[in-house]
Amino acid sequence: MERAVPYTVPLGQREVFQALQRLHMTIFSQSVSPCGKFLASGNNYGQIAIFSLSAALSSEAKEESKKPIVTFQAHDGPVYSMVSTDRHLFSAGDGEVKAWLWVEILKKGCKELWRRQPPYRTSLEVPEINALLLVPKENSLILAGGDCQLHTMDLETGTFTALRGHTDYIHCLALRERNPEVLSGGEDGAVRLWDLRMAKEVQTIEVYKHEECSRPHNGRWIGCLATDSDWMVCGGGPALTLWHLRSSTPTTIFPMWAPQKHVTFYQDLILSAGQGPCVNQWQLSGELKAQVPGSSPGLLSLSLNQQPAAPECKVLTAAGSSCRVDVFTNLGYRAFSLSF
Amino acid sequence: MGAVTDDEVIRKRLLIDGDGAGDDRRINLLVKSFIKWCNSGSQEEGYSQYQRMLSTLSQCEFSMGKTLLVYDMNLREMENYEKIYKDIECSIAGAHEKIAECKKQILQAKRIRKNRQEYDALAKVIQHHPDRHDTLKALEALGKELEHLSHIKESVEDKLELRRKQFHVLLSTIHELQQTLENDEKLSEVDEAQETSLEADPKP
Numbered sequence: 029m030e031r032a033v034p035y036t037v038p039l040g041q042r043e044v045f046q047a048l049q050r051l052h053m054t055i056f057s058q059s060v061s062p063c064g065k066f067l068a069s070g071n072n073y074g075q076i077a078i079f080s081l082s083a084a085l086s087s088e089a090k091e092e093s094k095k096p097i098v099t100f101q102a103h104d105g106p107v108y109s110m111v112s113t114d115r116h117l118f119s120a121g122d123g124e125v126k127a128w129l130w131v132e133i134l135k136k137g138c139k140e141l142w143r144r145q146p147p148y149r150t151s152l153e154v155p156e157i158n159a160l161l162l163v164p165k166e167n168s169l170i171l172a173g174g175d176c177q178l179h180t181m182d183l184e185t186g187t188f189t190a191l192r193g194h195t196d197y198i199h200c201l202a203l204r205e206r207n208p209e210v211l212s213g214g215e216d217g218a219v220r221l222w223d224l225r226m227a228k229e230v231q232t233i234e235v236y237k238h239e240e241c242s243r244p245h246n247g248r249w250i251g252c253l254a255t256d257s258d259w260m261v262c263g264g265g266p267a268l269t270l271w272h273l274r275s276s277t278p279t280t281i282f283p284m285w286a287p288q289k290h291v292t293f294y295q296d297l298i299l300s301a302g303q304g305p306c307v308n309q310w311q312l313s314g315e316l317k318a319q320v321p322g323s324s325p326g327l328l329s330l331s332l333n334q335q336p337a338a339p340e341c342k343v344l345t346a347a348g349s350s351c352r353v354d355v356f357t358n359l360g361y362r363a364f365s366l367s368f
Numbered sequence: 369m370g371a372v373t374d375d376e377v378i379r380k381r382l383l384i385d386g387d388g389a390g391d392d393r394r395i396n397l398l399v400k401s402f403i404k405w406c407n408s409g410s411q412e413e414g415y416s417q418y419q420r421m422l423s424t425l426s427q428c429e430f431s432m433g434k435t436l437l438v439y440d441m442n443l444r445e446m447e448n449y450e451k452i453y454k455d456i457e458c459s460i461a462g463a464h465e466k467i468a469e470c471k472k473q474i475l476q477a478k479r480i481r482k483n484r485q486e487y488d489a490l491a492k493v494i495q496h497h498p499d500r501h502d503t504l505k506a507l508e509a510l511g512k513e514l515e516h517l518s519h520i521k522e523s524v525e526d527k528l529e530l531r532r533k534q535f536h537v538l539l540s541t542i543h544e545l546q547q548t549l550e551n552d553e554k555l556s557e558v559d560e561a562q563e564t565s566l567e568a569d570p571k572p
Binding site: 258259270272275277279280295296311312313 | 475478479481482485486488489490492493
């Protein structure tokens with residue numbers, strides 16, 4: 029619980045401004061460093077803050093360990109999505125993607141390595157990039173967002189290829205390891221599977237057309253996607269559903285009325301978060317195993333730190349419509365919160 | 369150098385017997401009584417003092433023996449504690465290994481549970497669809513009915529063709545007969561005309 033500022037101390041302009049900023053902050057994206065000991069989070073002001081997980085989890089953690097070790101202004105607009113490779117951090121916001129070196133960031137150097145903008149159809153539009161996906165086998169980065177296309181950027185040469193098919197903007201991406209295929213879900217209510225080598229659409233699942241899971245009063249947008257090679261979970265406007273990909277049939281519908289914004293597979297569970305302060309844990313059979321409340325009124329992103337280099341920092345972090353990142357050491361309860 | 373050893377000596381003596389009520393005092397008393405005995409005059413006093421000194425000496429020896437025994441006991445207790453400490457360390461290591469083993473088993477069990485739940489989910493969907501044998505049988509029955517009906521249709525069409533041909537034959541025969549009758553009529557008319565003209569001719 030945060031202590032309120034005592035009334036007798038007069039607040040300067042700067043403190044008032046910072047307090048207001050924290051009040052209106054939304055954290056859109058998170059990413060774990062390759063060593064597993066640091067967490068980067070990006071907010072709606074375009075700032076990226078790096079928290080030290082190892083310091084906050086250690087036994088001598090104090091209040092200052094829950095504050096960021098570095099904060100820098102990364103983009104002019106919000107940082108909607110971030111992803112890490114074993115040396116770089118890629119962050120994407122309004123229209124462009126920037127790369128940063130983790131070693132530089134940890135040394136508090138805030139200079140970007142490069143910035144690229146995928147070729148948009150018109151030069152007037154600056155669509156936001158909602159999702160980034162790393163495809164390690166092809167060494168490429170996929171960007172998707174407001175211009176309804178998936179742009180594949182080859183990380184060595186920097187060339188872009190576009191995949192067209194969606195009719196409305198794209199919210200989320202997921203990688204299907206085995207084939208390898210990319211799934212994308214968007215505002216048009218369809219989940220499309222793309223084969224990267226042939227660069228075309230292989231399968232389309234129109235979720236809103238299946239009456240078991242569609243909820244027309246919420247809309248048909250797909251807000252979150254996760255895949256486990258044979259299975260896929262998607263949610264958003266329609267109910268959160270587990271699909272069997274090969275037969276394109278919905279198998280289990282999770283009874284959650286609030287639209288979910290982020291979902292992921294973990295061991296034998298499905299973790300989801302969305303409107304509402306709780307992280308929900310579901311069994312594949314559709315039962316709600318646990319609902320663990322966090323500290324933000326709504327959650328936008330979940331991140332599981334499974335980096336093998338730091339097993340002591342294996343935590344789940346959740347962030348959303350507040351300036352706090354909740355850390356769950358054990359999926360059963362919220363241990364503490366990091367704060368911008 | 370002298371000051372250091374003095375401090376050491378004072379510390380040691382205070383540690384051993386600070387309050388002056390025990391062995392240290394006894395030894396000091398013994399030394400003082402020895403000096404007194406050496407300086408004493410009479411025989412019996414000297415003898416009684418000598419006896420007293422012997423008893424003090426034996427008391428000192430007794431307390432020394434006690435201290436030695438306590439020291440041995442402490443050493444043996446220390447060994448015992450060392451052994452227990454090592455045992456506990458071994459069991460801690462064993463427990464750590466068991467914990468790691470159990471964690472692996474939990475992961476395995478979770479994987480199994482996940483597979484089972486995936487199977488259940490697919491099975492539920494499959495159950496909604498009708499049984500394959502039933503549908504195959506229904507398909508076969510429908511196929512047979514279709515064949516049967518097409519046979520009937522063929523036979524009916526053949527009959528229709530036959531009747532059509534028979535009617536055609538009948539109608540063409542009727543037409544021929546009609547033609548023949550007309551021809552006959554015409555021939556008979558011509559014959560009549562010829563006859564009347566012949567009758568008209570011989571009159572002049």
